Amino acid sequence: MKIAVLPGDGIGHEIIAEAVKVLNVLDLSLELETASVGGTAYKEQGHPLPESTLKLAKEADAILFGAVGDFQYDNLERHLRPEQAILGLRKELGLFANLRPAICYEQLTHASSLKPELVAGLDLLIIRELTGDIYFGQPRGRRTATDGHFPGAEEAFDTMRYSRPEIERIAHTAFQAARKRKNKVTSVDKANVLETFQFWRDVVTEVHQQYQDVTLEHMYVDNAAMQLVKAPKNLDVVVTGNMFGDILSDEAAMLTGSIGMLPSASLNARSQGLYEPSHGSAPDIAGQGIANPLATILSAAMMLRYSLNQAEAADRIEQAVQTVLAQGLRTGDIYSEGTTRVGTAQMGDAVVAAL
């Protein structure tokens, strides 16, 4: 089983190193190959997603991804900026299903902005469509407006779109995930305003015919943003488009108060997947050895489960993370009085020890 390891920028290298440590003690026959991506790749090779990195990613069974982005690349032209690497990988590998768990760990409930009773035990799964919508729709660009409020003015535009098969496959992903959980799916759209999301609602409703054992509810995106704050535990599996999913999955992650703990998976139809922490590259703390590696370690666990068919090893890692939390070990982002503050490498070592 071949894994492409792409550390990226900022804290990427530090957190990936710990996940690699953990994978290495599992005694599975994994072949890990590292390549650069993001701003680092731009610096070294002139492009955030070099051909060689893309080739490695395509050949691998799974990709373990750190994070990309750094202030120093903010003024590059768009197609050279670090985030193009992640957009490019999603597109080139067809990684249409993004699974973003938002879990509130018992020991970390206090770290949430929300009152403990609202988030204690929270375990919700946001399923974001990742290769369609306004992220990739054509045409897009700048032009002179020919209609609208200011004909003749300069304008910029993008195209939102979803085709039936794109909606169908992500709906199947959601209903199947719901069957392994609480048999409930909330589909988030803006059917009252957008043609794209009226169609989304229609197609999700059709696919639901094949999953009569699962309850389906439809919710407008503005209401979903509210319900996440008001009563997140009323939601279980939430499925939505790329743009709304970007916003809601980050909102949900922040609700838990411990985004440093949250992994993610982005899968294609062949179960090839890219696995990365839900948090970013945090350039402000890069190189200090204080970043939380647990989201990346848990991403490696998701990788074992979803792409490498090693559910047992995944369970072991997740169990080991529970153990280090129970031991009171905490990186700075989740530290609270009475616990033991550790650095990135110490946390990784502790997980290894717990294994």
Added chain:
Amino acid sequence: MKIAVLPGDGIGHEIIAEAVKVLNVLDLSLELETASVGGTAYKEQGHPLPESTLKLAKEADAILFGAVGDFQYDNLERHLRPEQAILGLRKELGLFANLRPAICYEQLTHASSLKPELVAGLDLLIIRELTGDIYFGQPRGRRTATDGHFPGAEEAFDTMRYSRPEIERIAHTAFQAARKRKNKVTSVDKANVLETFQFWRDVVTEVHQQYQDVTLEHMYVDNAAMQLVKAPKNLDVVVTGNMFGDILSDEAAMLTGSIGMLPSASLNARSQGLYEPSHGSAPDIAGQGIANPLATILSAAMMLRYSLNQAEAADRIEQAVQTVLAQGLRTGDIYSEGTTRVGTAQMGDAVVAAL
């Protein structure tokens, strides 16, 4: 001064009645004229925004709007659904600037989902562009895909767009509002992915040249959704597009825990405005006399301030609302132990008494 009063559906009639009560005791020479809108108008006249209602709205100096929407209209064709009334009014009157305050009242801090220290004293203003973006962009519809992942498949699509003058005018609104507040604007976009919002960022930055006394920061929408949860008090004036504003303004409103208290204003270039509570039509509690009329009463205050040039009267209403809160009067949505539960009409009467 002529005011179009449009109660709408659900609790609309009940809450508007209290705002009208309040306006009537102010002894301003206001001419109020009522017309139907939304599902109610569809039922009576076959269209959610009848010609006569639109005509009245256009002639009036301001519109006091209740709420629209009810489950019974969910299966109507889109162009006949209640929410088309509000979209139509925004478009026909050119109400491009939506001001959505998110204020956490001292006495109601406990009602928030967030820990009290995070929201106590929260006073943020979201300025949402309201007549552009993907809400109104053409073309939109269904068609057969000619490219993308599934050429030949059925697809639906919408067009996101912003022209330079549309961005300029809402940026001016934001910077001017900031001058009356903390001299800080956060512009929310998705410049890393969307052409429309790269342009948005560019134009806002240009307009900012004229407001060097105001600090401008740019924030991605996914990050904004997180920062609202993490540290809402770090934000003051937030300006964004129609779609992102829809989501973020509702998220922010819910953070306060008392959406029943939050007014909104939608203004055009001539300071004509539509004023409505931030909450919806709540058909589940309609007709029971328990809805909170304060958001609507506070919307009437905003109307006096922004469209009718009666800042003093506006202050008086806002003061009266503070008084009834201090008296411990609460409708069900904001009730807590030790306070006095009142109905819609009693609450309106109390505000009148406080005046």
